[in-house]
Amino acid sequence: MDIAARAQTLRDLHAAPDLLSVVNVWDVISATTVAGVSGVKALATAGHSIAATFGYPDGEVPLETTLDLVGRIVAAVDVPVSADLDNGYADPGETIRRAIGVGVVGANMEDRLVPRDEAVARVRAAVRGAEAEGVPFSLNARTDAFVRMADADQATKVDEALARGRAFLEEGATTVFVPGLLDESAVTALVEGLGPQRLAVINVPGSLPPSRLQQLGVARVSYGPWTQRVALHALQRLADDLTNHDGALPPGTPALN
Numbered sequence: 001m002d003i004a005a006r007a008q009t010l011r012d013l014h015a016a017p018d019l020l021s022v023v024n025v026w027d028v029i030s031a032t033t034v035a036g037v038s039g040v041k042a043l044a045t046a047g048h049s050i051a052a053t054f055g056y057p058d059g060e061v062p063l064e065t066t067l068d069l070v071g072r073i074v075a076a077v078d079v080p081v082s083a084d085l086d087n088g089y090a091d092p093g094e095t096i097r098r099a100i101g102v103g104v105v106g107a108n109m110e111d112r113l114v115p116r117d118e119a120v121a122r123v124r125a126a127v128r129g130a131e132a133e134g135v136p137f138s139l140n141a142r143t144d145a146f147v148r149m150a151d152a153d154q155a156t157k158v159d160e161a162l163a164r165g166r167a168f169l170e171e172g173a174t175t176v177f178v179p180g181l182l183d184e185s186a187v188t189a190l191v192e193g194l195g196p197q198r199l200a201v202i203n204v205p206g207s208l209p210p211s212r213l214q215q216l217g218v219a220r221v222s223y224g225p226w227t228q229r230v231a232l233h234a235l236q237r238l239a240d241d242l243t244n245h246d247g248a249l250p251p252g253t254p255a256l257n
Contacts, residue, residue: 001078003103003105004134004135006103006105007135007138009041009042009080009105010042010106010138011136014197014219014220015219016197017196017197017214019213019214019218019219021221021222022042022221022222023040023044023227024044024223024224024225024226024227024228025043025045025049025073025227026045026046026049026050026052026053026227026228027050027069028069028073030228030231031073031076031077031081032076032077033256035076035077035079041080042079042080043073043077043079043080044082044084045073045081045083046222046224046227047061047066047084047108048225049224049225050066050069052225052228053228059087063089063095066085066086067102070083070099070102070104071102071103074104075103081103081104081105081106082105082106082108082138082140083099083104083107083108084108085107086109086110087109087110087111087112088109088122092109092125093125093128093129096126096129096133096137097132097133100130100133100135105137105138106137106138106139107137107138107139107140108142109123109140109142110142110143110144111143111144111164112148113148113149116167119143119164119167120167120168120171123139123171123172124172127171127172131172137174138174138175140174140175140200141165141176141177142176142177142179143160143165143177143178145161145178146161146178146179146180146181146182146186147179154183154185154186157180157186158186158193161178161190162189165190165193165198166193169194169195169198175197175219175220176194176199176200177202178190178199178200178201179202181207182207182208184208184212187199187208191216191218196217196219197219199217199219200218200220200222201213201218201220201221202222202223203221203223203226204224
């Protein structure tokens with residue numbers, strides 16, 4: 001499947017009435033493992049997890065490092081790949097063009113709650129970068145209204161997320177990503193304000209189940225750093241069992257790598 005076909009597939013998955021679930025990955029082996037699961041239709045990288053893999057704080061992994069890794073993931077799987085590109089780096093348009101160059105067909109790009117006009121301009125640049133490559137790119141434009149406005153009430157957070165999200169959609173973003181622990185009233189308000197199949201959310205402990213998100217008209221759910229955390233917790237428990245409790249390797253462990 002060529003890059004244009006992969007890109008259109010990802011676009012179609014966002015627009016479909018069925019919720020798009022993307023289990024986040026952080027390296028080639030996690031990507032091929034997830035992609036090998038029946039029913040997986042697309043992959044998304046987790047920026048936090050990639051930063052941790054290379055020993056960087058979240059949001060500080062260099063673009064070159066991200067693009068090299070994501071390009072390796074794209075080459076290893078047959079499903080569309082969306083990349084976490086932090087805030088788009090210095091030049092969002094050029095960042096998207098370079099991401100497309102390694103086979104990426106979608107991206108998260110966060111606003112970090114910079115002034116609204118600046119955030120909108122960065123989304124505009126990203127969309128135009130994709131258009132210049134002739135690829136129907138899926139830009140999942142993220143607003144941090146819920147995660148960075150800790151002292152605001154929910155109505156204020158919803159209003160800010162909607163104001164930014166609508167502006168992002170007007171500039172050509174495919175979906176609006178609003179991370180945070182969202183209750184049903186918040187999800188409902190965001191879907192009503194953005195439209196069905198326009199909202200993307202993250203599932204964290206305590207979040208609404210995917211089946212309910214689909215009923216409410218959410219386009220996409222992802223899992224961010226939690227997939228890596230679950231994997232690392234399993235590794236930590238195994239290390240403790242082998243080191244301190246006369247443990248043994250689990251019989252029948254498949255050679256996924």
